[in-house]
Structure formats: structure tokens, C-alpha cells
Amino acid sequence: MDVVRTAIGLMSGTSMDGIDVALLRTDGRGFIERGPFLGVPYEADFRQRLKRALELARPLTDRNGRPAELRDIELELTQRHAIAVMAFLERFGISANAVDVLGFHGQTVLHRPDEGLTIQIGDGQQLAQTTGLSVVYDMRANDMVHGGQGAPLVPVYHAALAGKFQQAGQAVCFINIGGISNLTFIGTDGRISAFDSGPGNTLIDQWVEMQTGQAYDPGGEIAGRGKVVAALADRYLASPFFRGNVRRSLDRGDFAPLRAGEASLEDGARTLAHVAAASIIQSTGFLPETPSTYIVCGGGRLNGTLIAEFSVMAEGLGSNVLTAEEAGFDGDAMEAEAWAYLAVRSLDGLPLTFPGTTGVGAPVTGGVLATP
Template identity: 35%
Template sequence: MAARDAQKDESAHRGDGVYFGLMSGTSMDGVDGIAVRFEHGQRPVVLAEAFVGFAQGLREALFSLQQPGENEIERASLAGNALAARYAVCCHELLRAGNLSADEVRAIGAHGQTIRHRPEKGFTVQIQNPALLAELAHIDVIADFRSRDVASGGQGAPLVPAFHATVFGSHEDTRVVCNLGGISNITVLSSTGAVRGFDCGPANALLDLWAERHLGKPYDENGQFAASGNLHQPLLNALLGEPFFEQPPPKSTGRDLFNAQWLDEKLKGFESLTPADVQATLVALTAVSVAREIERHAGDCRAVYVCGGGARNRVLMEALHKALETGGVAGVPVMTTEALGVPPQQVEPLAFAWLAMRCVAREPGNLPAVTGAAGERVLGAIYPR
């Protein structure tokens, strides 16, 4: 018994050290990076953070790969090389900002850019070139976190709830962590220790798309475009008619479903609406779809903590609070994860640094209750420097 406990303790400490986490999400505007120190039994200590934007050409290449097209293999490979170069720049920024040497970093957790997510068909694809990143950064790289979960029958997403549970969970109350990235997802952290999590629907993916189409800007800063319009209830009802919103968890989604073609199809018959009215209705779509899932699966929650790019959108945050009030979860405060000690832009890159640490320690990184996998699995493929 003592030997087994000693072995378990050794395993828990095996991943201690400094890690980088890199996350380029569904919004595809750039890569968020974090340098963090993990020590068993202690809260993660952030040493540095960085953001490196994507050039317009790279963004266009990534957007074009979201749908089938000509010469996909070559275009995906070249985009993966370009991503690795931007990831390497982010790593050098983290080394500089954290006053670190490459030898002090145990591994980089690099998520890559999702271009296909089809767990129902047994695959998910996040392009990048982790071998090239290891060559450029001179640090071990851990990538391809999702495919092992999918191989064991899971959705491969969301993977962040396991991390949320370690840093945000409480035995005193049930709370919800809501990520408003390109896609919205929630993690339900029960006071009993149970964890659930799943994707809710579109968030910045459609909001950014519409802003770029009508403003020529990559996003609607602070929701000003949406605030200038009015919610159109018939359009909102049509958007909410998408069957995904009624699917039970585990479930995950992405640009495979919620893309320009989906939106344009839903807008047929509503051509008289102003672009601002459509944007206001898309804000309501995100807020209502999240609020409905919280009401269904976390009606006893005491607070909702928001992370991701949407946390900076005042209009979206207000819409979420209103949707909860009118949807049967009244009196629940909505705030960012800053209230729990982690700035909202740090949460996802921290999660992938944590997943890299779990891989190094040979500890599982998924939660079968969240993804639907057959069991716990060590996630990630290692590319030595």
C-alpha cells in the first residue's frame, strides 16, 4: 500500500515545471500564449503572457480550409508551417517576457487550428507543424490533444473542463464557467465535485463574420455594432431552430456547422433587416443558447464566470445576464474569470499548458463524463526538440 501511494505521489510530481500553452481558437485572429509554472498541490503561477496576431493572408488561408476545396493537402501543409512560425514568435516573446531560457521550459502545449471536427465520423483535425515548432523553439512540443479522446469514442471537445475543475471548482456552491470564443461552451462545476461540459453553439465565429462583412473589421469592438441594432425575434426563432441546440450532451460543434453558409441560409426571408439588427440578433442567439443550457443542466448554479474573447464584449455580457434572468435562472451574477484569479484571455492557453503537463506526467487529460469517451486517456503526441 505504501509503495503504491509513493508511486502515485511520484507520478503527481513528475510533471512539475514551466510550460508554455498556445491557443489559436475558432476566431482565428492570432495565438494567445502563456508561460506558467506547475507544482503539485499549488495553484499555477503565470510567468508571462503574449499575443501574436495572424497576417491577413494566413487568416484567409485558415478560413478557406474550413470547407472542402481544391489542393487542400498542400494548402493545409503550408498553413501549418506558417502557424508554426507564428507560434515560434509567440514562444520567443514568452521567453523574453518571462526572462526564461528554452532549457527551463519542459514543453509547449500547442493546440493547433481546427479545420475539421467530425467526431461522429471518428476524426478531428487541428493543423500545425509541431515538428517545425520544436525545431524553431528548441523546446519539446506536445500537440494533437483531441484525437485520442475521439479514438476512444469521445467528442474530443471540450477538453478544458478538466482544467476548469482544478482551478475553479468549489465544494461550497455549483458554478458555471462559460467560454465565449468562436464557439460557446460551458463547464458545470457541481459542489459535489461532479463536472459536466459541452459546446452550446456559435459565439464570436458568427459575430466576427458579420462584423467583417459589414464593417470591414475583424470584430465588433465592445459590441457597438450590435448595440446600434434591434433584436428581431422571428429571426432569432429561426436561428434557434437548428437541431444542434436541442441535442443532449455530450456534444461539440464548430465551423463545420456554424459558418457563413449556415447563416446565409437562415437569413433567407429576412433580407429587409439592417446589418445591425442581424448583429443584435446574433448576440441574442449566443446569449439565449448558453442560458438555456445553464437552465437545463445547472439550474442551481450561484454564478457564471466568463472567459474567452466574448468576455470583452460588454453588450454580449449584458445579453447573457438578461437571458439568464428571463430564462428561469434569475439572480445569478455574470462576471469574468478575473473574479476567480485568472484573466479571461489566459484561461484557454493555460488549459493547454496544463494538458501538456498532464501528458508529460502520463496522467489523463480528458473527462469521459464530458466528452463521452470510453475512459480516461493521456492526451497529446510528443515532438522532442
């Protein structure tokens, strides 16, 4: 009989806006019971510290290398995760003794899949000692050791959630619009395909922050007042990333931000929302069949302008578009839930990645276990 465990997943994504904390009871297979969720935002000063970490990581060639300043940021990030866990337990009246494991993503500061290099800062052993809980962390590395891209890792969780759609004979595609967008496709035959699909929120966030000082475009309101600048959109959509039959995972810096003066605030935001939507459609051209249903997750689903653009494009191809909530899920919690699910799979030695998700040669497990 498969063991059902209680796990907490911790996710700090490429948007660098905060820590997502979610609880899941699962056997790491087909049994999933979703629990509460808490988002813990970063202050502006710490977001700047994380941006500094990206700069410090850029010249690194050793994934275990930590210059002193980067190590300081790593320790602060880890401490913030520990505080977030304790706040989560207190908020929802959960005893630490009831939690079997934490799934800890850390913060990706460098991802160069073509070089077999991925770096996530976050000290799993320190987190275990601080919280008194077992921690599974560093879940990307083993995939890359075995020839995979190290991303995306969420697809195995998406596949577990897709059951009700598959029972209806539908090909379903989960779209996660974070800093970078990625997709998971589960075909009518149950086959999984997954890959990064292009820029998501990062370009929009960078543009809005540069122009206004605010961290993002709330609800896509700024973009909603603008128009698409075709020449700028075409420049992004002509990227070599969208050509060729080999899908690759992306780093936050793979698509350069708009430069000051290239568009008005509103037109720049609208153009980049269009690019995010069109990137997904271009990337779905590599799927074996057209999805019947798209389920949109991640912070980008809250950008009304982006979602309206994507819905028109998808519906023009005969596909239905649902937000995670419309499909019965929690779009804010899903990635953190996935890290909880992956941690349980790691404890049982089950595969986290597959040839159809990261390009790894054969299904492979991953993660490092730290105990208090």
C-alpha cells in the same frame, strides 16, 4: 511527490484572430501558478489563408491528409507559433532552458465528431525543432479513438481553478465564448459536466466582416445600436443542436452565417449577440443543477452587448455572472493556460478528458510528444 513543471500553452482558436501564449507552473493536478501572457494577432492576409485552410479541409476523410496547399499553410502556421514563443520569452526575459514543455493546440480546420474525425493543422515536430523545446500536440485525437467527441478539453483545467468557489459550496459554471461557446460545470458535489453550448463570436464576426470589412464588433458597440430580430434569433435557437439529451461538440460551420439583406448591420449584430447569450442559457438546461455563479472567459466577454444580454438572462434564473477578471483570472489567457496544463498532464499520463466532458467511455489521456 508530484513534479512541478514550467509549461507554455499555445492557442489559436476558432475566431482565427491570433496566437495566445501563456506560461504556467503546475504539477498538472492542484498546484497552479499563473505566469505572463502575450497575444500575437494575425495579419488580415494570414486570416484569409486560415479561412482557405477550412475550405481545403472540408473534403478530407483522413485526418493526416495534407494537400500541398494545406501543408504550406500548416508550415506557415507552425513557423508563426515558433516566432510567437521566441517573442514571448524575449518580452518577459525567460530563458528557454527554464521551460519544460510547450502545449500546442494548432488550428482546428475540421471537426466532425459524429464521424470520429478532427483535424488540427500545426506540425509539432517542426515546432520542437525550431524552438529547441519539447512539444505536446494533437491532444484531441486519442479521446476520439476511445469514443469521445474530442472536445471540449479545457474542463479539467477549469475544475482545478474552481476550488475557491467549491469551498463556498457553490455550483460554478465557466463559460468560454470563443468562435464557438463551451461550458464547464462543476457541481456542489465536485462532478464535472462540459460541452459546447452553441455559436459564440464566429457568427457575429462573419456578419460584421461581410458588412464592414472589419474583423469583429469592438466591445459590442455595433450590436448595442441594434435590436433583436426575433424571427432570425428563433431560427438559430430552433436548431436540433439544442434538443435531445446527447451533447455534441460543434464545428465552426455548423451554424450558417446570416445572409446579406436579412437584417441591417446593427440589427444583425444585436440578433447574433442575443443568440450567443440565449444559446448558453438553453444549453445549461442540460446541467444537473442551476449554477450559482457563471465565470465568463474568452473574447466574447469583451462584447458588452452580449454580456449584458447574458447577465439579464442568468440573473433572472438566480445566478450571478462574473467576468474572468472579476473572478481573479485572466480571460484572455485561460485557454492558452489550459493547453500548458494539459501538456503537463499528458507528460504524466494523466487523463485529459472524461465521460462527463467529451462522452468518452472512461477517463483517457492524450497528446503526442515531440522532442527537439
